[in-house]
């Protein structure tokens with residue numbers, strides 16, 4: 001794992017933005033894995049700025065998101081479909097045929113998981129996967145205890161993840177109890193992984209990632225075994241390390 005230390009959230013976002021831009025510019029059919037949550041918000045606004053200045057085109061880009069809540073409609077303000085449209089897709093000309101998220105509202109969730117894996121495979125796999133880090137070490141929505149061999153699957157969200165994400169909902173009761181997430185093996189199949197970590201609240205999790213043993217109790221620990229991981233972390237997140 002390569003650790004890139006930056007001063008703050010802004011710098012972390014700009015650095016990630018330049019890595020992704022470079023990849024898009026240098027590849028004919030780039031396949032980018034995207035994440036949601038607060039962490040990549042500024043990365044997305046940076047990509048939008050670059051697009052508006054004509055520095056990058058998303059014409060040949062295909063995207064796959066890590067996860068989606070179960071039970072929320074695509075246009076629900078809290079769905080990750082909605083988040084991605086609002087934070088990136090609609091501003092850079094990324095059309096519906098180019099972007100992919102697990103359905104989360106389909107009648108057959110298990111089938112949806114299989115279809116999602118197949119779509120990633122047919123696209124030639126993910127070139128760069130953007131990841132955030134959950135407080136309990138989750139990546140995507142793979143909670144502690146998820147087998148490292150897992151592929152896209154339906155997950156039960158842990159109380160700590162539901163409460164961490166409750167800030168986006170009007171009450172914790174409204175936070176879905178399940179999600180569909182790319183599995184740990186699906187994430188690990190990405191050619192390159194870009195893990196973004198910012199802020200004091202992530203310091204403990206980052207410290208654990210940098211120092212812990214490989215264990216399914218801390219899903220992000222698997223990243224230690226990936227051949228091409230870049231962690232971009234800011235000063236506050238590195239405080240405990």
Ligand code: GLP
Nearest residue numbers: 035036037038039132133134140
């Ligand atoms: C959420 C998402 C993850 C995200 C992580 C961190 O639950 N499912 O994809 O990376 O937790 O979120 P945040 O960036 O808001 O801290």
